[in-house]
Amino acid sequence: MKKKRNEELAYEKVKRAIMLKKLNPDQRVTEEWLSQELKMSRTPIRSAFKRLESEGLLTLIPHRGAFVCNPSDKELEDVFRLRVVIERYAAELAIENMTDEDVVEMEKLLKRELEAYESKDFEAFLTINSLIHAFPAKLSNNTFLLQEIERLNQWSDCYLILKDEFYTIPTEEAKSIPEHHAILEAFRNRDVDKMCDEIETHLLSTLDDLSERKSIFS
Amino acid sequence: MKKKRNEELAYEKVKRAIMLKKLNPDQRVTEEWLSQELKMSRTPIRSAFKRLESEGLLTLIPHRGAFVCNPSDKELEDVFRLRVVIERYAAELAIENMTDEDVVEMEKLLKRELEAYESKDFEAFLTINSLIHAFPAKLSNNTFLLQEIERLNQWSDCYLILKDEFYTIPTEEAKSIPEHHAILEAFRNRDVDKMCDEIETHLLSTLDDLSERKSIFS
DNA sequence: AGCGAAGAAATTGTATACAATACATGAACA
DNA sequence: TGTTCATGTATTGTATACAATTTCTTCGCT
Structure with a gap:
């Protein structure tokens, strides 16, 4: 199997975690925490966050962090x-x-x-x-x-x-x-x-x- | 005026450059080149690229670079x-x-x-x-x-x-x-x-x- | 007790060095 | 001459240190 970029892995794992409710709506997720959890540096995590934000699964607030979406x-x-x-x-x-x-x-x-x-x-x-x-x-x-x-x-x-x-x-x-x-x-x-x-x-x-x-x- | 993040600046400048045709369709844009052009490191450039990709203005190819969109x-x-x-x-x-x-x-x-x-x-x-x-x-x-x-x-x-x-x-x-x-x-x-x-x-x-x-x- | 300010802590934002990868180049060989 | 493989070069991908910013805490003042 082709080796995936960490960025890709992070994206998939976070998405999956949200879908499976390992991460709850409105929950705050920090880059630091996730980077330890997924055993990679913050760089690919940040990239993944960007993509997840553009898809509406996360809300990114500058200098605050990422929050799992909580749709009404x-x-x-x-x-x-x-x-x-x-x-x-x-x-x-x-x-x-x-x-x-x-x-x-x-x-x-x-x-x-x-x-x-x-x-x-x-x-x-x-x-x-x-x-x-x-x-x-x-x-x-x-x-x-x-x-x-x-x-x-x-x-x-x-x-x-x-x-x-x-x-x-x-x-x-x-x-x-x-x-x-x-x-x-x-x-x-x-x-x-x-x-x-x-x-x-x-x-x-x-x-x-x-x-x-x-x-x-x- | 509030100081903007470099990431935001890069996003706006690239977008503007595309709109004003300073960057041509299909043109390849490297992070390195842009970082020199905009006098900032590659980090905020990469972030901006991600956003521009999600909006369809750029196409990002892993390990290859960013290409200005060329719609048919x-x-x-x-x-x-x-x-x-x-x-x-x-x-x-x-x-x-x-x-x-x-x-x-x-x-x-x-x-x-x-x-x-x-x-x-x-x-x-x-x-x-x-x-x-x-x-x-x-x-x-x-x-x-x-x-x-x-x-x-x-x-x-x-x-x-x-x-x-x-x-x-x-x-x-x-x-x-x-x-x-x-x-x-x-x-x-x-x-x-x-x-x-x-x-x-x-x-x-x-x-x-x-x-x-x-x-x-x- | 309540309020405000100053500083500490936490977290993202940025720069930079290095690693991994894709593509180009060219040499060896059929 | 054309093809394949190795090597080199350019460029993105990743890790990490540090800066900037926001939020939290604590202390002093009224």
Whole structure:
């Protein structure tokens, strides 16, 4: 395996730590502490922090330190509503450019999703979920669209995990499987309007579930 | 004036240099060279590079260096088409939340735009143009939407300049003034559909002008 | 006790030396 | 002549020492 730069390692480890809640929202993380923890100097840590900040996972305050992001419910909703708009657009373009092989490709993704769900592999499930949502954008042939969708998707994952006290694989994930199939069906039929609507329904349903689940504790 | 961090200075200077074409597309910029040029060590330069990369102005290749972005025509079009989708959404939300003062505010912006145009202050013109396009997003009350619009807008500005061999204040800018007024008018009348359409027309017209202008030389 | 200032401690910001890596150059060889 | 491999050079990557800045603490004053 190719040797990775420490900067890259630091980035991945911190991100993972945030996702797995080893680092809590609003927690302060100092360069010094992390450099001891990861057994490297502060230099690559600083670089990694920069990148994590640009992705919204950390907030850097000059001369103060790095703080793990702590998204509000409103922000979570904001992201999902923006995703609706952008992913609908991606669907439009995807259907314009699609071929029969793409349908097969999408079917494969859904199959992998099911497998991940059944083997309760939470991380794999998240990864495949991202791939599914990025799939139309991949066909769109619009680089920026893909980029934006991946960005927002990543945020969603992170926020989703951060906001939930006891995140494992909840029932909600089971629900998203038939919803993804509905999207696939519309895609197969090249039905733009249907596909857009299914995407909207799915995203808003996920958002609803999140709000609901949260309200148990609040 | 508060003393700025060198990292901040480096960021601003490089960005400006790219915008003013002191640095050409695809040009390689080494940390060493810039550190001598800006009379600071490589450390703050590296930080600045990271940020410029995340904004798409530079491409960083590990162990190779930093390269000034060189967007293709296709990418320019991609960005503008994505902006259409997102700014339309912003307009919808803006009209939901708007008050009478907001109309006054928008009028002020257009007045400032005209002033900048008449005094041929190109940089001011670009700045105000960005403010105008971000204005609906500001009213939208969706943080991410605003962020995305500002990002794409900044890209557009940069690409717009990079792609044009002899950029000053061309006639196209004059055209955008009445188009902005059409948007304002729809906004004043709280006419969502009209406002969305005017935004779309304006963005696509800008894109057309860019493609056309370019084709003179190609 | 409350307030303010001065200094101490903690932490990021910067400079610099050195290591690791990628690319270019050129020699050896077929 | 063309190809491969070793070596050299340029440039980024990393560690570390030190400077600058912010925050915390403590002490003195009212």
